[in-house]
Structure formats: C-alpha cells, structure tokens
Amino acid sequence: MGYxxxxxxxxxxxxxxxxxxxxxxxxxxxxxxxxxxxxxxxSASIDGKVLAETVLVAYxxxxxxxxxxxxxxxxxxxxxxxxxxHPQGLNFYVQDSIASRLxxxxxxxxxxxxxxxxxxxxxxASLVQGGTFTVQAPSPVSPAAYxxxxxxxxxxxxxDTGLDQxxxxxxxxxxxxDGQVHRVAYSxxxxxxxxxxxxxxxxxxACQEHGVAQVHGKTVNNVFIGTHYHIRFVGSNENAPxx
Amino acid sequence: MxxxxxxxxxxxxxxxxxxxxxxxxxxxxxPHQILDAVRLEVAAVEDSSEYHLYxxxxxxxxxxxxxxxxxxxxxxxxxxxxxxxxxxxxxxxPHAAGEADHVPFGGIAPDGWEMLVVKAGLDxxxxxxxxxxxxxxxxxxxxxxxxxxxxxxxxSPYLPGIGRFxxxxxxxxxxxxxxxxxELPNSFTFQVRGFTVAPMVRPRDMNLRVVQAxxxxxxxxxxxxxxxAVCARLRSNLERAVASQQGDRAAAIGSLRAVxxxxxxxxxxxxxxxxxxxxxxxxxxxxxxxxx
Numbered sequence: 001m002g003y004x005x006x007x008x009x010x011x012x013x014x015x016x017x018x019x020x021x022x023x024x025x026x027x028x029x030x031x032x033x034x035x036x037x038x039x040x041x042x043s044a045s046i047d048g049k050v051l052a053e054t055v056l057v058a059y060x061x062x063x064x065x066x067x068x069x070x071x072x073x074x075x076x077x078x079x080x081x082x083x084x085x086h087p088q089g090l091n092f093y094v095q096d097s098i099a100s101r102l103x104x105x106x107x108x109x110x111x112x113x114x115x116x117x118x119x120x121x122x123x124x125a126s127l128v129q130g131g132t133f134t135v136q137a138p139s140p141v142s143p144a145a146y147x148x149x150x151x152x153x154x155x156x157x158x159x160d161t162g163l164d165q166x167x168x169x170x171x172x173x174x175x176x177x178d179g180q181v182h183r184v185a186y187s188x189x190x191x192x193x194x195x196x197x198x199x200x201x202x203x204x205x206a207c208q209e210h211g212v213a214q215v216h217g218k219t220v221n222n223v224f225i226g227t228h229y230h231i232r233f234v235g236s237n238e239n240a241p242x243x
Numbered sequence: 244m245x246x247x248x249x250x251x252x253x254x255x256x257x258x259x260x261x262x263x264x265x266x267x268x269x270x271x272x273x274p275h276q277i278l279d280a281v282r283l284e285v286a287a288v289e290d291s292s293e294y295h296l297y298x299x300x301x302x303x304x305x306x307x308x309x310x311x312x313x314x315x316x317x318x319x320x321x322x323x324x325x326x327x328x329x330x331x332x333x334x335x336x337p338h339a340a341g342e343a344d345h346v347p348f349g350g351i352a353p354d355g356w357e358m359l360v361v362k363a364g365l366d367x368x369x370x371x372x373x374x375x376x377x378x379x380x381x382x383x384x385x386x387x388x389x390x391x392x393x394x395x396x397x398x399s400p401y402l403p404g405i406g407r408f409x410x411x412x413x414x415x416x417x418x419x420x421x422x423x424x425x426e427l428p429n430s431f432t433f434q435v436r437g438f439t440v441a442p443m444v445r446p447r448d449m450n451l452r453v454v455q456a457x458x459x460x461x462x463x464x465x466x467x468x469x470x471x472a473v474c475a476r477l478r479s480n481l482e483r484a485v486a487s488q489q490g491d492r493a494a495a496i497g498s499l500r501a502v503x504x505x506x507x508x509x510x511x512x513x514x515x516x517x518x519x520x521x522x523x524x525x526x527x528x529x530x531x532x533x534x535x
Contacts, residue, residue, distance in 0.1 A: 108338040108340060193370070199380055200359075200368040201359060203429060204359055204361050207431065208361070212429050213429065215374070215427040216424075217425055219421060220377075223378065224419070224425075242429050242430075242432035243431060
C-alpha cells in the first residue's frame, strides 16, 4: 500500500528514526496507489516505554471538483452511474481544468431528433478523493468513497486522477438527475443511429478540448461489446494523441 | 500526558503523503499504418456568380489496408477574417467545434456522409459508426482501398491555394480489437495527411507572384506536374508575364494566355498536369487575365 522514502532514495516498508528536539520527526511516505487510505502503525520508545498507535492516512488527489452542481449545469447533461459502490454524486469529480473543458463538449453534442432535444448521459468521472472505484462488485458492498484497487474484479482503474469521463453511448431525452429513471442503456440505441452519440463527432469535440475519446466495453464469448464512451484528457498545452 | 502528546505528534504529524500521478495513461497506439498516400483531389472548380464551387473526390490507393471514413480540410485564415458561412448541402452537424477564423465557405457532402465545422476546417465523415449488438463500431461507408469516393464539395468566394487535409480510416480497419483494459483504439491516431487545392486567397490578394509560388510548389515537392519540360515552359511564360505587367499590358496578357494554353494542352489522362495543378493554376490565371 506504499513505502517510506528515506534520504538517498531508499524505499522501506518500515523506518526507525529519532525525533528532533521538538519531539517530532518527518518521514516521506509514498502512497501505493492514487486515492485511498492506509493504516500506518507508529510505535515510539520513550524513556524505555513503548507506545504504539495506528493512524489512518488518506491519499487524495488534490483539487478535484464536482462537475454536478459546479461547472456543468444540470440542464446540459443527464447524470447517471450511481451504484451501491458509489452512490450517485460521488462519481462526478474531476480536476477543475477538466470541468471547464467538458462543458463545451456536452453542449456541442446536444442535438434534436424530430424536435425532441437529446442530452448526453454523463457517467463516472472520478471519486471525491480520486483513486480507483469499483463498478463490478463481486458481491454487494457498502457505499465507499475509498475502494480497494487490488480486489479481484477492480473497476475503473483509469479513473483515479480526475482526468477521465465516461459518456453513455445513447442519448436521453432528459436532463439533470432524477435517480437514473430516464437512463438509456447502451443496448437500447444500437438499432437507432439518431439516438446514438456519434463517435466521430465526439472524437472531434474531445480533440478540441485536448481529450481522446474511445469506445470502452467488455468482451463476452470472444465478442467485444461497446458499453460506453470514455474521454481521457491531457494537459491543455498538449495535443492529445491523434488530434 | 506529555508522553501521550509526544506519541500523538509522532503518529499524526510524521507523514507526508506523496501522490504520484500517471500522466501517460493513454496507451500508445499501434504504429502500423492503415492508409497509404490518400489523396483529396479537386475534380473541378466552377465559377458561380457569387462563389467558386470546388468539387472533390477521395482517392484511396490500392496499397491501403482500410477504407477512408473521414477527411478534414483545413480552411484557416488570418485573424480578423471571420467565420462567414455559405449554404451547406447535406447533413451539417449543428454545432461548430472551434472558433478559429476561416475562409468563407459552405460544404457539400454525398449521401451517407455528415459534415462538421471543426477548428478552422471542414470535416466530412461517414454517417455513423454503428455499434452493432455484439460487435465493435463499424463505419457505414468509406472510400475503399483502390477506390474513389466523389460528391464532396465546397462553396467559397476565395481563390484556390494549396491547403492541407487529413484522412482517417474506418473503424473496422483499424480499431476493432480491444486492449486488455477493454479499450478500442482511437481511429484518429491512424490518420494520414496530405495537400490539396482549397480556397485560400482573397480575390483582391491574387497576383502573378502568388501564381508563381503555386507553380513552384506544384512542380517541386508536390509533383502535381510531373514533367520538367512542361514546368520550365510554364515558369518561363509566367516570368515574362511578371516582367511585362507594368509596362506592356498586352505582352503580359499574351504570356499569361500562353500559360493557360500550356495547361490545357498538358492536362488530361496520361498527361503530366494532374487535376490539382490544373485547377489551381487555371482558376487563378483566368482570374488575373479577367482583371488585368
């Protein structure tokens, strides 16, 4: 889950040292993964007596902001993706520079079919503190802001730093958050191209905002099934691959 | 109590947490090339009373290993030019992707293809990458290897210059195999680039020097005119036109006519002047001739 980093770059699972005159010491600790927490057992020998305490250290990606209720107006997108693992609302966090780039993508891709306005479905971005979050729990679990990236069926391994955004394959006619009542599943629009978010258009708009849009999915019986689009952003001074 | 406090300081204040960001998560795409030297050729430039109508075709060489599903033509212009649109024929995605200044233009797309104004250019792409049940996305149409796809066009009052384009292969030719993380490659990483004829020059900025520069490129790196002797004659006549345009208007007109006659004689199947060179030099030459 991490290691202590001592001078001359040694990585140690534990470290023994002495406090300064003020009774404190500082040891850099490198998190084993992004976003999450670890228990660190600290023991001290003072005047021959040993004291021990366990502290919980949280690893957080700094500066993540909620898209929902923040820079993305509810009237621009339809919010989906809440699960027992991460209730709706915990899964819409991104780096603040990404928030301002997602809004033009959402607004540009809105469309109309037969007079009916259609909206993108915004699915998982990152958790409140970043880090891995599970989407395919092997068994029912409690809602958790911190999730174990080393479990047998990990979820979004790429959504740990606030640079990623999942978008539904299908449009929906609703906006805002109504508890996913009007969520349109990925299999519901494959026979109706007017209800499907155009992959090429999404790629182009993502490129304009320094992002790479890809199809993500699952392979069942050796057949790939696209389940959602995914945008991975790079720095605003970089060109995303292919753009 | 003091010892307890020390222990707590030791425990609670002793750790600096470093977070390592992984900035290179986007996987490197496969380096193998799908498209060979795709060409976006101008098939004709017709003069309307208000604009020129540029007609294009996508030519995909037989050496390609996939069809062309998307072409983007750059139409950027100096700041201050604006964002004027002329009528579009075909399906235009309603929102523009980018606000850069571009030459005035309107697009034309064949059936089954859509248009999108992207940055300062026009993107033509196949109607939809359909996500079929139980399969990866599929581009609905394309310019197949060894094939030609016609029906693309532009309206613009600007005169032709040499512009850049990019072409992207079909989803099924490049991007249907997921990686271990269940991600399909992005077809943009397989795009190829090239040069074509595009509206680029404001009519009032057209002059013989611009035509000379065009000829230099078409006879040089672009090799749109493959015969050195033809290039030499065109170059010579253009130089005479430049030299005489101030003092001897009739001689300048005569030299420019000689250029146009040479183009006509050397353009056609099996001849050294290809369509791009022909329309580039002919339209600009005729414009100058009409305004001398």
